[in-house]
Amino acid sequence: MAQRKASATTLLQALEQLQSPAFAKKVERFFRRSYCPTDVFVGLRVPQCRDALKKYLATTSKTELLELLRDPRHEMRLTALIALTEVYERPSKAPLWQPVPSHDDVRLEIRRVLLAHAAFCNNWDLVDTCCHKILGHSLLHFEMTAVDAFLSRPDDITLLPDWYTALLTSSDLWETRMSIVALLGVRADNVALSYAICAYHLRRFHDAPALRCTLNGVAFESLDLIHKALGWVLRENGKEGKAQLETFLDEFAPKASKTTVRYATEHLPKAKVKRYVAMAT
Structure with a gap:
């Protein structure tokens, strides 16, 4: 037995x-x-x-x-x-x-x-489980003075809380994804912040084409999980207003990967999807 x-x-x-x-x-x-x-x-x-x-x-x-x-x-x-x-x-x-x-x-x-x-917190599912509900909520609940200061000068990320700036500027792949996925907890109440951070990351990687994130301190070739996370957040931003998403893409699609744009435009008409994807790098 x-x-x-x-x-x-x-x-x-x-x-x-x-x-x-x-x-x-x-x-x-x-x-x-x-x-x-x-x-x-x-x-x-x-x-x-x-x-x-x-x-x-x-x-x-x-x-x-x-x-x-x-x-x-x-x-x-x-x-x-x-x-x-x-x-x-x-x-x-x-x-x-x-x-x-x-x-x-x-x-x-x-x-x-x-x-x-x-x-x-070193895999995509681990990041996606917690960051929007903890870090995203925390930005709006505890850090609105810093957030408002940043939104008045969105080119200066040092105005954001130190802990979030550290994630934004990290070379680590998972910390970078954490900084992006956190925005899913932000967009419904402060979509301007979500767009501003997406713009920061799109500029960051577009302006330095050789830039790569690291895993365990070693450069990792693929940025696929970063591109997908940015597209995911932008698609969710679009739920707050498609016109605002399209205005953002008019400026930033040329700085984004095709993966990011495909994710971001899933709920747009096919003709607009085709146009924005063609603009992407």
Whole structure:
């Protein structure tokens, strides 16, 4: 008779009991190994990670979560980032993290933790899970004085908060993507900021054609994940008004990659898509 597994008592134990080597092999084929040559996949589905959090987040300490965030296994880090996002949105979900004066103090601490552990947010799904909800919201909730100053002088990124400027100017591929994906949490309330940051990145890469991001400190040839992220954000910006998106593309499509423009124009008429793609580099 097969031995029955002991019931999990911690979040980590619950996740480890759900591991599937067969599914892990499928996951590995989904993620390009050139982006994550040392990542370890254990075969957890995202809904499984979320279900485990529903049961164990309230009894998981901050120390335990930080251990998950530093775990070499991809899905453990993913679960930690989902948890940080959920607690940022609803600090009461993590009562063990609450020896601080207010919910906003919890949010600021979560932002600090995420930025301090950016090296562990090292794949596109990890970035896309948390950055818009934590970093994007944080820009508008805590940093509006700096944001307004920047929008009055959008050529001077030093007017933005130091932590965001560091992401904007980083050569690291994942930190660069973090600075872009964060805008998905901005555009509905401040689309001007979203466009201004997209313009910064488009100029940055257009004006230095040889510029490449780095992975683990080594120049990485492909900018595909940056081009796609910019196009994604621009497409979402267009939901706030297609005319404004078209005005932006009239100026910046010649500075953008064709990938960026194709993503940005998905909801535009075919004739306009063709024209803007032809303008792109």
